[in-house]
Amino acid sequence: MSKRIVVSSLVGAVVLGGVAAGGLAMASATTKLTVENGSARYVAPSAGAAGSLTFTVDVSDDSGVRDLKVVAWPASSKLDPTAAELRDAESAECRSTSDETSRCTYTLKVTQQDAADLAAGAWHVSALATAADGDTLFVPRAAAFDVAG
Template sequence: MSKRILFSSLIGAVALGGVAAGSLALASAPTEPTLEHGSARYTAPTDDSEGSLTYTVDVSDDSGIRSLKVLAWPASSKLDPTAGEVRSADENAKCRSTSDETARCTYGEKVTKQEAADLAKGTWHVSVLATAEDGGTTFVARAATVDITG
């Protein structure tokens, strides 16, 4: 009888060890950042001041946020940026922590009257690539839209 109890205990210990090892593997795998409350805005320049194109979003991940890359592009261009293209872009948002896991990230570009005159008018899309401290990434091809007007 004691051999059966010992054998059952060993099987239980092996099973628990397997579950624990699986949990550790899951816990160490990078998670994907989440993006919430994203919005884009365009302000046309005036005679007195420059305009701007801005995108703001709250980014969360249990390991923290390393970076947010942003690429704005006119819908009329028929571009369809990939995560790799956004990753290689030099357009970084500035992120400030709002908690251990969340950052408010803002991308902003000044727009002069000359630049505004050269911009394609109509709908623009904003593509983003968020990278967490643990290396997890989230790519959103159309995170926001904004209308560029004359």
């Protein structure tokens, strides 16, 4: 075997090894499931119109976003929901903003009767995000808002 063939084969093996290692590095650099930029807004109902609670958040994962469960609760209640309890909560509507990120919005209509039954003061929003690959992330206090008394 000539030296030129051996050198060419070694160079080729090193180049292929580098490409394979780079591919593995890229594949292992996965994005973890995140829930960011959460905000909640409560609008009390008026004489002629219903009010609302709106919670918006950005959810990201390299596999995509499957679902976001949401529950709002008064801080004075000391409820402090768990991830297991949120599995049966209502889902937010999630719309993709990229391959990895979705903007999720949960909107709840609040009637005058509903508003009369709400505890005044600070409220929290808890969220349970589920990625397309099945990973989950529980955020016990994803946002906060106030209900006037």
